Amino acid sequence: MESKQLKWAYLTVLALVWGSSFILIKKGLIGLTALQVGSLRIIFAAIFLLLIGFKSLSKIPKQKWKYIALTSLFGTFIPAFLFAIAETELDSSVTAILNSLTPLNTLILGATVFSVGFHKKQLLGVFIGLLGSLLLVFNGAMNHPEQNYYYAILVIIASVCYALNVNLIKRFLSDLSPVSITTGNFLVLLLPSLAILYLTDFSSVIHVEKVQHSILFIMILGVVGTGIANILFFKLIQMSSPVFATSVTYLIPVVAFFWGLLDNEILTPVQFFGAFVILIGVYLSAKK
Template identity: 40%
Template sequence: MSNQPTESSVRNWIYLIILALVWGSSFILIKRGLEIFSPGELGAFRIVAAATFLLPLSLPRVRFLKSVQVQNLIIVGLVGSFIPAFLFAKAQTQLSSSLTGVLNALTPLFVVLVGALFFSSKITRRNALGLLIAFLGVLILVTVREGGSFGALSDINAYAFFVILACTCYGFNLNIIKFRFVELKPIEITAISLLMVLPVALIYLMAGTQFSYKLVSVPGAWQALGYVALLGILGTALALILFNMLVKTASPVFASSVTYLIPIVAILWGVWDGEVLLWGHYVGIAAVILGVWIGNRKKRIKRA
């Protein structure tokens, strides 16, 4: 049998690399947007940009929804996109983009944990071990001090918990999609759930912030707006579509391997932008990635 890669496998690897580059670059885009906009303004416009881009997909399908589907899609829109957009922006006011990208890698483990606690899914010993190792990695990351030493628990950078809360939201989101949606396709879920939260984001952005004022009076605001628009369109809308395509053409296991590549891209962007990582950070990063790898590693079936 030939070991040459097929056209589909090459295409899947291209999808995976593009996805890692897009999602891994999201954190530097957040950093650039925060130079002008507040976390609330950035989070709201990110949702507005993503939802508006997907209107051609969402609007024609809304009238065919059942009431229970609408309720679930509102929940998915909130925990899968709306709330995390604000949490990540808030976190990066005090965390580097590279460390935020690493902490985001905890998402698959929170999918397992939330599924076990609230959706009757089973958690294996491998999952538990991965959670423990990743948790220790997080503790290391948030207690590293200047000089590379480790501080006490009272020295923890509390802004890391915004990222952890966002990962928890993603955990609920993916489990809700898995257990409560059968009829809708993943792309439809993404587009319509964003449509459900678009009015809230738009009203908050225009009536509850200085967003409009900054656009006309603050130098560099339009450039920052471009960064956030890219974040919404590429990092939220198109990336989710590409991820769904990858799950369909390859497998969920292969698609989930993007989790290990995102922190690498985020770190490279951070170092390029002048962010300083201490040796303790590298220890914590290694522990987080190792924990995620162990927690998501599938048991191999031995064949005779």
């Protein structure tokens, strides 16, 4: 498969996987707290990655570990907890919509902090995608006034973290394999996540049936939606641009909407129009 076709294939797979992550978080929150969801997600991903990628850790030079630690913090640790906390108040589909701010933040940080060049069409695409996202958000707020939209700030912070993460990977870790980067990330995060889980008194509720069901959802999220997906995402960053890689966040809401429908989250015609606008934005932002 040609490189151009391959990057679009990666983008599609990531959209399907990460678009399903928000409903898995929602199901996990039925029996678990937000801190337990965030920590278990990281722990399951770490165990899986260490099993398949432990040998790849030796390929990480000593001077690169500081960047591995930074990308683990901004790319996984902070967002994992922010998204779980945000979904205690917001619908999974709305959270996915707000996540689509990531390409805009990536472009801004890339240009202002990392001196990454961009084209006018890319900038236009990002703003069109952002417009579609705002259309979805405001329409959702009108239809769900009972939800606390201050929690949306947490998702915006997470999108800034993701934007910083992809620029760091593109600048400092492009010479490492995606498996090495991902496994290194989760090795760094394993002990802090175990400590947080212990402090939540998790052992006292693990025997409860609904808690066990929630753990199953988060296990799927950790292994597939975090471990495997991060490997694909880092590969996508290396073979394309940070803006193209993060444009997956424009497609994620489309997948999340359909999961929301199955879970009785109401969608309006305006929201579907917003999703169409987002797709136009991702097409333009991907053009060179």
